[in-house]
Amino acid sequence: MANFMEFFVGTVKLVFVGSKRYYAWMAFLILLAAIGLTAWTQQLSDGLIVTGMRDPVSWGIYIGNFTFLVGVAAAAVLLVIPAYIYKWGPIKEIVLLGELLAVSAICMCLMFVTFDLGHPERFWHLVPGLGIFNFPVSMLSWDVVVLNMYLALNLCVPVYILWKAYHNEHPNYKILWPFIIFSVPAAVSIHTVTAFLYSAFPARAFWNASILAPRFIASAFCSGPSFIIIAFQIIRSTTKIKIKDEAIFKLGEIIAYAMGINLFLLISEVFKEYYSHTVHLAPMEYLFQGLHGHDGLVPLIWTAIALNVTAFIIMIVPKLRKNFKFLNLACVMMFIGVWIEKGPGLIIPGFTPTPLGEVWEYAPTTAEVLISMGIWAIGLIIFTLLLKVAIPIETGEFRKPGLEKK
Amino acid sequence: MSKDKKTVTTVNPRTASRRKFMKGLAGTAIGATLAGKAMASANSKKSGFLTIHSLEEYLQKNYREMTKEEKAQVLARMEKEYSERYGKDVKVKDTEPIDGVKFTYALDLNRCIGCRRCVYACVDENNQSRENPQVHYIKVLQFENGTMDFEESNRYYDPEMVPEEGKYYMPVQCQHCEKAPCVKACPIKATWTEDDGIVVVDYNWCIGCRYCMAACPYEGRSFNWGDPHLPAEEMNPNTHYLGNRPRMRGVVEKCTFCIQRSREGRYPACVEVCPVGARKFGDMNDPTSEVRYIFEHKRVFRIKEDLLTEPKFFYFFG
Ligand code: SF4
Ligand code: SF4
Numbered sequence: 001m002a003n004f005m006e007f008f009v010g011t012v013k014l015v016f017v018g019s020k021r022y023y024a025w026m027a028f029l030i031l032l033a034a035i036g037l038t039a040w041t042q043q044l045s046d047g048l049i050v051t052g053m054r055d056p057v058s059w060g061i062y063i064g065n066f067t068f069l070v071g072v073a074a075a076a077v078l079l080v081i082p083a084y085i086y087k088w089g090p091i092k093e094i095v096l097l098g099e100l101l102a103v104s105a106i107c108m109c110l111m112f113v114t115f116d117l118g119h120p121e122r123f124w125h126l127v128p129g130l131g132i133f134n135f136p137v138s139m140l141s142w143d144v145v146v147l148n149m150y151l152a153l154n155l156c157v158p159v160y161i162l163w164k165a166y167h168n169e170h171p172n173y174k175i176l177w178p179f180i181i182f183s184v185p186a187a188v189s190i191h192t193v194t195a196f197l198y199s200a201f202p203a204r205a206f207w208n209a210s211i212l213a214p215r216f217i218a219s220a221f222c223s224g225p226s227f228i229i230i231a232f233q234i235i236r237s238t239t240k241i242k243i244k245d246e247a248i249f250k251l252g253e254i255i256a257y258a259m260g261i262n263l264f265l266l267i268s269e270v271f272k273e274y275y276s277h278t279v280h281l282a283p284m285e286y287l288f289q290g291l292h293g294h295d296g297l298v299p300l301i302w303t304a305i306a307l308n309v310t311a312f313i314i315m316i317v318p319k320l321r322k323n324f325k326f327l328n329l330a331c332v333m334m335f336i337g338v339w340i341e342k343g344p345g346l347i348i349p350g351f352t353p354t355p356l357g358e359v360w361e362y363a364p365t366t367a368e369v370l371i372s373m374g375i376w377a378i379g380l381i382i383f384t385l386l387l388k389v390a391i392p393i394e395t396g397e398f399r400k401p402g403l404e405k406k
Numbered sequence: 407m408s409k410d411k412k413t414v415t416t417v418n419p420r421t422a423s424r425r426k427f428m429k430g431l432a433g434t435a436i437g438a439t440l441a442g443k444a445m446a447s448a449n450s451k452k453s454g455f456l457t458i459h460s461l462e463e464y465l466q467k468n469y470r471e472m473t474k475e476e477k478a479q480v481l482a483r484m485e486k487e488y489s490e491r492y493g494k495d496v497k498v499k500d501t502e503p504i505d506g507v508k509f510t511y512a513l514d515l516n517r518c519i520g521c522r523r524c525v526y527a528c529v530d531e532n533n534q535s536r537e538n539p540q541v542h543y544i545k546v547l548q549f550e551n552g553t554m555d556f557e558e559s560n561r562y563y564d565p566e567m568v569p570e571e572g573k574y575y576m577p578v579q580c581q582h583c584e585k586a587p588c589v590k591a592c593p594i595k596a597t598w599t600e601d602d603g604i605v606v607v608d609y610n611w612c613i614g615c616r617y618c619m620a621a622c623p624y625e626g627r628s629f630n631w632g633d634p635h636l637p638a639e640e641m642n643p644n645t646h647y648l649g650n651r652p653r654m655r656g657v658v659e660k661c662t663f664c665i666q667r668s669r670e671g672r673y674p675a676c677v678e679v680c681p682v683g684a685r686k687f688g689d690m691n692d693p694t695s696e697v698r699y700i701f702e703h704k705r706v707f708r709i710k711e712d713l714l715t716e717p718k719f720f721y722f723f724g
């Protein structure tokens with residue numbers, strides 16, 4: 001117990017003491033989170049009527065963000081594979097950072113789905129044992145299972161590693177490796193199940209495509225690592241953690257291949273729909289060209305395509321990707337591009353036109369956007385705090401009193 | 407024939423502005439200060455943070471897991487609450503399915519004149535929200551003669567007189583699919599198919615995830631985005647737990663073939679009100695029923711039959 005108290009006090013110190021930049025960053029995030037939560041109280045008291053969603057388009061940017069973040073969470077851990085194959089030196093650090101990012105992303109995912117519910121207070125209806133769980137029939141029940149399992153897994157592994165390090169001990173890799181290895185298929189499963197959630201029903205032609213799951217995985221390998229590349233640079237410039245340039249460039253290369261596959265799959269989809277020209281084409285027309293004068297998504301999706309293609313070119317040319325300015329630019333472009341593609345670009349055309357042919361345009365309300373930004377801010381707060389504690393343990397600066405590395 | 411000038415839409419897409427999405431995002435920049443204003447939706451009867459009134463209500467089990475006694479308690483509690491709220495003697499029934507009955511619907515496209523009387527009879531009978539947004543279980547689609555392409559249909563037609571020359575009308579509501587995708591979708595079994603074939607929702611169990619709406623190929627489901635508006639004087643006090651009892655915001659609802667009527671041998675309100683007798687309803691298992699006659703003697707079809715959801719809702723040309 002005393003042991004734990006010491007750890008707790010040490011953690012609090014770490015979290016509350018930092019550089020000016022750290023304080024500014026946290027203040028900024030807390031402000032956004034506060035605005036978001038204030039907007040959320042409006043939603044709690046008035047209902048989802050404060051959002052832009054209505055019957056014709058019954059899911060919006062909450063679920064869009066959710067889908068995108070599942071990808072980020074999955075990719076963060078899938079990095080274990082290349083990190084291991086290419087022997088990126090301190091693999092433990094990379095695994096650790098990836099898992100902490102996964103934890104933060106999953107927290108955001110869970111917040112986004114909870115905030116999207118009409119009755120979040122009835123969550124116990126979902127809890128096995130208390131409520132009724134329509135497992136294995138409902139794909140949504142699968143998603144609940146895999147996401148929570150993934151969250152638990154990604155919490156346990158880093159906590160164990162860090163706890164050991166805090167005591168200046170080496171983790172027992174005999175216990176650890178099976179978990180790390182298991183986290184790879186688990187990462188694939190969360191994104192696959194999330195894709196199946198959409199592709200499950202023929203009512204929505206835009207989603208009812210077998211290509212959806214592979215596309216999800218490919219685009220996840222773009223968005224997740226893009227975030228990590230930037231996070232790695234910030235981490236190595238502000239802490240004592242060392243991350244090799246090669247590791248970062250290799251990540252860029254992986255992103256390039258993933259984006260190549262993603263674009264290829266996109267072309268396959270576009271070809272099939274446009275060439276066969278059946279009723280299934282309508283949602284795609286709505287997305288890329290506009291339908292019956294409704295073209296709200298058109299500028300967004302073309303922006304996404306422009307961003308993704310440009311970023312792809314930067315990443316595929318070794319000279320460019322080895323220049324940090326270009327690399328970072330490409331990462332930001334890709335992160336935004338994939339967000340559009342997997343967020344609004346995936347969810348809204350699924351509903352437009354509706355199964356009976358109505359074209360009703362969804363647009364998020366201010367409240368909805370503020371709430372979403374709030375959730376992003378909370379997720380980044382979680383990530384920052386996790387790193388703030390984990391990194392000093394990793395570098396040996398934060399140890400059980402008496403065990404500090406000199 | 408009819409000159410119904412009531413507004414027909416939940417949300418009218420024709421007046422919805424273009425590029426709304428971009429506007430929504432752009433608005434955010436100045437949003438922080440305007441947030442309060444933008445969100446104050448015109449909702450007169452707000453239930454505030456909680457739609458729950460008691461711990462009992464919060465801990466209530468799924469309807470299908472309740473014992474007889476528990477059901478009786480819940481129904482009594484609801485009757486008391488609704489009676490107080492609407493100032494009339496509200497009855498909440500739990501009439502069970504009749505053994506061996508399989509309810510089926512048939513709609514005569516030759517007769518339908520598109521007057522939308524069924525739409526409003528349904529709203530009145532089933533205590534739907536009257537505004538913000540208005541909930542309609544029935545959508546009457548207008549087609550040009552010679553096409554049945556849903557995308558070319560118009561549900562917002564509003565001429566002086568119906569039917570219009572060269573047009574025909576197809577009302578669509580929940581098709582009570584035998585293999586209902588909505589039931590498959592629900593993560594917590596808040597929606598299911600009863601023994602008599604009616605697909606119902608337990609409003610007190612639904613968490614409002616709307617996955618069922620994404621799964622439904624017929625737009626059979628509506629969501630209560632805000633607190634439903636049900637004026638006390640228009641409230642129909644003859645209700646069923648699985649049917650037309652007042653709903654709270656944040657749950658899904660749908661056509662139940664007027665379960666409060668049909669299980670007592672009465673016709674659904676839409677069948678009763680139709681001025682041209684286009685709507686037929688009955689028990690498919692009864693060889694003498696009208697729907698059975700139609701099924702055996704007319705050329706019937708089901709919309710989106712290729713999805714194999716096996717609707718118990720047939721269309722025919724009488
Ligand atoms: S029409 Fe829709 S709501 Fe009705 S049973 Fe079929 S899937 Fe369910
Ligand atoms: S909205 Fe309600 S009925 Fe529909 S799937 Fe979700 S919990 Fe089930």
